[in-house]
Amino acid sequence: xxxxxxxxxxxxxxxxxxxxAWAAARALIVRKEINRADSIVVLAGSSSYQERVRHAxxxxxAGRASKIILTNDHHRGGWSQQKQTNPLFVxxxxxxxxxxxxxxxxxxxxxxxxxxxxxxxxxxxxxAKTKRLKSLLIxxxxxxxxxxxxxFARVFEGTGVDIGIESPDPGEQTPYPATWWFHxxxxxxxxxxxxxxxxxxxxx
Numbered sequence: 248x249x250x251x252x253x254x255x256x257x258x259x260x261x262x263x264x265x266x267x268a269w270a271a272a273r274a275l276i277v278r279k280e281i282n283r284a285d286s287i288v289v290l291a292g293s294s295s296y297q298e299r300v301r302h303a304x305x306x307x308x309a310g311r312a313s314k315i316i317l318t319n320d321h322h323r324g325g326w327s328q329q330k331q332t333n334p335l336f337v338x339x340x341x342x343x344x345x346x347x348x349x350x351x352x353x354x355x356x357x358x359x360x361x362x363x364x365x366x367x368x369x370x371x372x373x374x375a376k377t378k379r380l381k382s383l384l385i386x387x388x389x390x391x392x393x394x395x396x397x398x399f400a401r402v403f404e405g406t407g408v409d410i411g412i413e414s415p416d417p418g419e420q421t422p423y424p425a426t427w428w429f430h431x432x433x434x435x436x437x438x439x440x441x442x443x444x445x446x447x448x449x450x451x
Contacts, residue, residue: 265425272417272424272437275390281411284384287312290367290395291320293336294432295388295420300340302415303386304347312384314353315344316374318367321360364395365451368402375408382409388421389414390436394444401451 289296289303303315319337326333337356344354357374361367375383387395396412403410417423427433 268428268437269424271441272390272427275393275437275440276414276417276424277393277396277412278414279396279410279412281382281384281409283310284312284382284409284411285378285380286314286316287384287386288316288318288371289340290364290385290387290391291318291322291337291361292388292391293320293322293324296336296340297343298415298419298421299386299388300343301347301419302413304344304349306384306386306413307349307353314355315349316371317341317344317354317356318370319357319360320362364391364398365402365447368399371399372402372406372408375403375406380408382411384411384413387412387414388436389417390421390440394440394447397444398447398451 287303287306289299292299306312307315317337317340319335322336323333324336324339341351341354341356345351357370359370361370371383374380383399385395385399392412392414396410399410399412415421417427421436422430422433427437
């Protein structure tokens with residue numbers, strides 16, 4: 248009897264954990280759609296740049312914007328035999344966009360190096376003001392979308408620039424909401440994202 252009760256408790260706790268883990272991941276995913284923007288912006292992210300640029304290329308081909316902007320965190324990737332160096336991840340992103348059919352003249356890499364979502368938003372606010380842009384469609388990873396939306400809404404408040412946020416569905420470089428806790432990368436994405444959200448709300 249005691250073993251049965253213990254087993255039931257264990258199963259109940261496991262089910263509760265699975266549900267809570269899924270809910271925690273899903274709560275981080277938000278979207279703010281705009282049909283068309285002056286530019287699509289792909290936020291820097293070394294661990295998930297491929298899924299981000301692929302989603303951006305799809306939106307570009309769908310006519311959602313006529314230009315793609317890449318921010319640069321100045322992080323370097325692996326060795327490139329072709330280039331005989333360790334290119335920046337933003338260079339990999341640029342190459343990937345072109346491989347996906349985006350014309351190079353429609354891609355702009357922001358030269359200023361930025362670290363963190365808040366600094367990216369500040370840089371893009373200045374860029375939008377200089378270029379007199381009225382709308383930006385931000386592309387990031389799914390679990391980063393809530394913090395990105397909160398940050399950009401705060402930074403762009405009162406500017407008149409319409410901000411949209413979209414992300415590729417989890418399952419490529421971002422683990423699924425139901426299974427993120429099986430992956431080390433998932434622990435870096437979901438629990439740490441809540442820590443960063445709290446930090447941003449306190450400091451910004």
